Amino acid sequence: MEILGDFHFFMYSFKTLADSLDLELHGADVRLLGISTPFKAAPNELSVIFGKDVLLRLKEIRSKALLVDADLVSTDILKRLEDMEISYCLSHSPREHLALLIEQLIDRPKQQPGIHPTSVIGEESTIADSSSIGPYCIIGKNCHVSDSVNIYSHVVIGNRVEIGNNTVIHPNVTIADNSVIGNHVILQAGCVIGSDGFGYYTKEDGHHRIPHMGCVVLEDDVEIGSNSTIDRATIGETRIRKGTKIDNLVQIAHNVLIGENCLIAAQVGIAGSTEVGNRVTIAGQAGLVGHIHIGDDVTIGAQSGVIGTIRPNQIVSGYPARNHRQALKNLAYVDRLADFEKRLDELWRVMVDSGGVQG
């Protein structure tokens, strides 16, 4: 089998696209047949440049149509683009312009409104006419699905679940009883919302489950990545506030509260009852213990182990997570320990020789 992954064909003029984004086109119009990454783009494929490193390798670029981060360019770069007869637009928000561009080009039609005949809808549940339920979904009793919701196939939803408008639920998602899902939420494939938290009491004969009667609340504009797991609260709620985006394979334990507009990267784990502020960024594979508070606007480095409360506006990393600069200094000190030991040995030798210490 010939493996050709990249096949997004379209036919646009660069000028038309630039106009649609309200950007000025420098150079000749280009008839575009596609969009691609900088070093793969053919002459008639548009490419977007965010990174300085790409501009350092400008001569490897064959595309004749670039959208370039305006903050990266110098008069020298502009001169070279003109010499290479590359047409370009400058953008002060290239990621936003890329997003708007893709939205014009992408062909991912929504499912038709309506409920697939193979889906099983429980008693007293209401589904708005404008919403779509794919094949083989299960929706429990007393649920409400609002307007323009798109639920793909094989989604399992428990009882008494609320789903806000314009929410998209990808295949194989499980949503347990009493969950509340806001508007414009996106749940990627395979994530689990509202599974029972990891709570036990221990007696001589072993561990016994504490039943979990709480729920999960995902506010508006929240996104949950593939195969991530968000546990229901023991009592009360596990809540993720509006605008927070969570990547794949993330674990959010029972009774966690996450603030607004956070970014939580893949494989992060947050233990029970921890509260995370607003606009917090947590890089990949970091872990937070339970029952701590993370202040607003904190950034937590990749693989950090956070074992205590972090005040607002800090950048932390390492284990245990502390001020990022301090963490970097510690790492640098450890790298110098060979030299420390050498000097210490030398001093010790001198002092032994002089009779100052007993060798």
Next chain:
Amino acid sequence: MEILGDFHFFMYSFKTLADSLDLELHGADVRLLGISTPFKAAPNELSVIFGKDVLLRLKEIRSKALLVDADLVSTDILKRLEDMEISYCLSHSPREHLALLIEQLIDRPKQQPGIHPTSVIGEESTIADSSSIGPYCIIGKNCHVSDSVNIYSHVVIGNRVEIGNNTVIHPNVTIADNSVIGNHVILQAGCVIGSDGFGYYTKEDGHHRIPHMGCVVLEDDVEIGSNSTIDRATIGETRIRKGTKIDNLVQIAHNVLIGENCLIAAQVGIAGSTEVGNRVTIAGQAGLVGHIHIGDDVTIGAQSGVIGTIRPNQIVSGYPARNHRQALKNLAYVDRLADFEKRLDELWRVMVDSGGVQG
């Protein structure tokens, strides 16, 4: 959409609940409309207090009905509860009492016994009449499902699988051929039991799969969290002994043996053929290499990297995992390296000045 996650309404007298738990009620009876977390509970909502920190913020509590960990209270606290006209019960096992309380209040009815007509049951498989199979389940050939089992929708079970009585299997779980699932087991949504282990032999032309003919055995009272993965053995078994509880997104590789009554937190990974003793606790994101032994009653700290055998009764942490106190000391030493270097520099300077060493 109004987002209101917390809606567990009931109507009980505090006295009746206290009686049912065999606890003494101090203060007036309270007519309860719900149960909630300490700082969110309304006056007519019961709250349970486990943590000393909560008692320090007593005046923020509005609930008039508390279940309090008896080990936390002093005569001073009791006096203040009375002054605030809060009724309370004291408990020496508050988690157990919370569990018993929730069991009375929770409304999570089991599915009706019987096999949903959309489920596909293979030849020679037997399902006890008292058990329930939800919609769109697949059960292979020569399986046996014992009494009072509750299998939710979209569960896929291979051939020759045994499932003990009173076991609960949540949606979207996959159980592969030859798995043996005990009594009173709980499998949370999306977990995978018995996938092929990561075993290859390598030749010049690349890696070749070693087929896995072994199986997974989950003994009685085992629980597996959402989206966790338990691989089948190459030959023989991957076995998790009775009473062990495993959290979400945990990886258990082929031929691992885990003892009784262990607690394994989220995102832990255990590599192939490692044996874990009884009553071992492994905190979140820890990793264990393959082919090692962990003794009984060991505790392994969060994010630890265990690369060798650990004797019984140890508390270990860090990378490589060692005695937890030693690991903490090492971390503290690293924090003092700036001071070490300063002193070393000063000594060095003095010794160079004195001609003792060559600068």
Next chain:
Amino acid sequence: MEILGDFHFFMYSFKTLADSLDLELHGADVRLLGISTPFKAAPNELSVIFGKDVLLRLKEIRSKALLVDADLVSTDILKRLEDMEISYCLSHSPREHLALLIEQLIDRPKQQPGIHPTSVIGEESTIADSSSIGPYCIIGKNCHVSDSVNIYSHVVIGNRVEIGNNTVIHPNVTIADNSVIGNHVILQAGCVIGSDGFGYYTKEDGHHRIPHMGCVVLEDDVEIGSNSTIDRATIGETRIRKGTKIDNLVQIAHNVLIGENCLIAAQVGIAGSTEVGNRVTIAGQAGLVGHIHIGDDVTIGAQSGVIGTIRPNQIVSGYPARNHRQALKNLAYVDRLADFEKRLDELWRVMVDSGGVQG
């Protein structure tokens, strides 16, 4: 319930098996009733010995039929095997011979060719007659499934997906639009191929999704573990080259490129746009930041944090990942810090006493 996991019964002569593997049998023929792990095998069960530690415990072995790694044996060992009347074959590639052995013994029949009537196949999609689609699968529009493909139940495949011949897809897998899956690929249960990557642009009102128009390409002989997630590219592709094997719960972000014949263990995370060379081994729970290059034949230790480009043929570990020997040395130095401090204190004391420094 009696829990008996190990029940692979067959009836073979050891001589016949040895002949089939082209190995010489030393000792008498044995009538075999099964295959098991070294310390569990009964006298009439075959066992395979890879590890020196097993040979040190030879007297605990009851099996009378062993397949032994030829590199491990000495004349002394051979003598003892004869004394114990154990028949054996010596193998220079015991893992390969085990694999070939299991292939003869294992009874995992493929599904019958054909499409289960409950599966939903989209318009313009073609499924080869020799392929099998299990119950409750969804295949979108304009897909092509080649020859001898085995798709188990509850698999959800989007639009315009290509699947090469002899590929096996286990239950509950999700494959999103435009994915390209090669020949002889194995997708374990619950993995997600082609979910939207974690890409946003941020404005004052919060984070906004960058739509992902790229795809995922899995080349021939790739394997993806249970519940692993492979995100589609923003533009272009996320590509995993031929022969690479990925374990469970691994996260591969958008636009990552992984070379040929890599081994990536469980719970590894690779951030966006990173490029991994050929024959790279990444041990469990390691994390790689985005936009870096890993050279060919690199080995990355368990739990490592790789934050920069790694040249070919390196073995790296730790955080930040560096030369593995250096990382081990650093760990050893940290273990000696108590001694460092003691000596430093002593030198300091002497120098204060002598008036050399101010205490």
